Amino acid sequence: MKALVIGATGAVGRDLVEQLLKDNVFERVTVFVRRQLGFENPKLSVHVIDFDRPEQWQDLLRGDVLFSCLGTTIRAAGSQANQWKVDYTYQYEAAKAARENGVETYALVSSIGADPKSKIFYTRMKGELEEAVKKLGFPACYILQPPSLVRKGSDRFGEKVGVVALRAFNAIGLMRAYKPMPTEEVAAAMVRLVKGGRRASETIVAQDILKA
Numbered sequence: 001m002k003a004l005v006i007g008a009t010g011a012v013g014r015d016l017v018e019q020l021l022k023d024n025v026f027e028r029v030t031v032f033v034r035r036q037l038g039f040e041n042p043k044l045s046v047h048v049i050d051f052d053r054p055e056q057w058q059d060l061l062r063g064d065v066l067f068s069c070l071g072t073t074i075r076a077a078g079s080q081a082n083q084w085k086v087d088y089t090y091q092y093e094a095a096k097a098a099r100e101n102g103v104e105t106y107a108l109v110s111s112i113g114a115d116p117k118s119k120i121f122y123t124r125m126k127g128e129l130e131e132a133v134k135k136l137g138f139p140a141c142y143i144l145q146p147p148s149l150v151r152k153g154s155d156r157f158g159e160k161v162g163v164v165a166l167r168a169f170n171a172i173g174l175m176r177a178y179k180p181m182p183t184e185e186v187a188a189a190m191v192r193l194v195k196g197g198r199r200a201s202e203t204i205v206a207q208d209i210l211k212a
Helices: 011-022 080-100 121-134 157-171 183-196 206-211
Strands: 002-006 028-033 044-048 065-068 105-109 140-145 201-205
Touching (some): 011 183, 065 080, 080 121, 105 183, 121 140, 140 183, 140 206
Parallel strands (some): 002 028
């Protein structure tokens, strides 16, 4: 199986690429990134691209499955417009190109609470992306909506505080659906779903990801 990955330098993406390279089911892993990964592997092909120039990379999105793990924070992006470009536009353009090139399976890391009608910018953006990629017609489309993520070596203060708070609530039986999830678990679920071969459109929410 030939895997395509966007967002390979992010927390989930790094874990995903590591797992794909170790899995014999995947004979080739091709990643599309804005900067080099910093390591090599005989199974790995790296395309350093400008996501703002889709005409330069759209035709390269050819394989069996596209894993979409791209994303940023409002702080890193600097504005809602810039975050929309990364979290929605780039991912949608990649998914659209992959489908037009015959890719049949798609797996997306979204967010818990994603809703195109949400009044919150982030969850509305994620919800709108989900609705848009579903319409592209992938025979197999898996959308994962993880809760707060536990990222190895994270330096995001707000994220660390949020994870600690949620774990405290979990310890007394509250907000179990929002229990923080290690990024490697999300990546592993994506791999399992794709290898399972179910030809359907599925949305997997929060703790159900661990059972996917």
